[in-house]
Amino acid sequence: MRRGVSVSLSTASYLFTLLITCANANSVPYLQPGFSFDFVGSETTVALPVTAQCETISLKWSRKSTAKGPPPIAPYFLQVFSSSSPSPFSIPAGPGPTFDWQVPFAPQTQYQICMYDIQGTSGGCRAIRTMVASSTPNVSCQNVTSLPQLSASTPTDDQSKPITQPRVISQCSDFSVTPAAGTPPFTLTVAPSRHPPVNITSNGRDPIYWTVALGFPFFASLTSSDGLSWSRGPLYVDGQGPSDCLSPGALPKGTFTGATAGAGAGGLMLGAGLGVPRYVPDCSAKTRQEPHSVNERSPIYL
CATH class of the missing domain: 2.60.40 (Immunoglobulin-like)
Structure with missing residues (x-):
């Protein structure tokens, strides 16, 4: 059984940078998902994908038999895009296979969640959601910090x-x-x-x-x-x-x-340093696959 790894927000930001930087190890366009994730409960059936400010959303994920990417390895991370932020967010999601997150964005913000494991294996991206005002007065929740901004x-x-x-x-x-x-x-x-x-x-x-x-x-x-x-x-x-x-x-x-x-992102080796996990990218080339069209059918997540 794989053991989960506790990762701080600053370490997650550094890790996410390494995951993306190593992403040229192979030469096919779309990442092949190794797992898929979804919302839990009533969130899966709403006609209009909205989230109230400071609402807690629940996510679950698993590897399906049809997955073409490598098997995922914990811990997992959310890559969150926001229409109001100049850079994305990296949210540690732990060992899984479930995770609750309180969404802090202001009303009218649009956001989208993608997911990766520690090796950079993709779990795909969900539909864009729109933030609405909370029905609870004077709502408050912990803010999140986006990754350092690039010009x-x-x-x-x-x-x-x-x-x-x-x-x-x-x-x-x-x-x-x-x-x-x-x-x-x-x-x-x-x-x-x-x-x-x-x-x-x-x-x-x-x-x-x-x-x-x-x-x-x-x-x-x-x-x-x-x-x-x-x-x-x-x-x-x-x-x-x-x-x-x-x-x-x-x-x-x-x-x-x-x-x-x-x-796909290269594998990351987990080491110890100064009491926090240290991630070293291994960008060695893996088995190369033939390129395919940018409009070739890939899994679609509803």
Whole structure:
């Protein structure tokens, strides 16, 4: 039986950076989930995915027989994207297979949860949820701290538009992020709603491109090897662009220009140091798989 490992928030942030930085060990676009997670109780049947401020959500996860990724190893982590934060959050979720979390975001914030194990094996991402006011007066809960912020830019950043206006990008167009600080390599993570994420790693400061070939809204994050992070979202995809990237087997040339697509994070070795766990990345190449189209069917989480 595997034993759980207690991980502090600061250690979790450092660990998450290593997980993302090692994500170019293989060369297939979408991460192959090794497990899947879901909400517990009435949260699984709501028609409109909303969360009241400071509401406690319950999550559960397990490995299904259809999982294509490696078997997960505890402890687990939530990667939480928020429309109101310039960088994502890393929340230690313990050994599992259940976890309760009090969501502190303000009303009207949109957020999305993705999940990983200690080796970077993906558990996929859930649907985007919207925060609403609590029915309890004077509600309070513990705040969370986002990962250290990385300076970066994307063409979707239009300063002339209010921050509350949804960002929209056309199908089959290139979404790009340009790092302005931090130490290479940089990893762009695209996390579509109800879909496994994709990692694209670049060794320079040139723009990192991803061709949008999904109809799902998505969050995007950029992580540097020195522990800085940037995020945007949600971004919504309309049908006004071309459709050439949507045909079976299509892989637009610009999708991975100057970058490497990562299938999974490298294994992390657990050691001891100064009384806290120390994580050392092992980014040695594993069995390589043939690349597939960015619109090839992958598991969808409802």
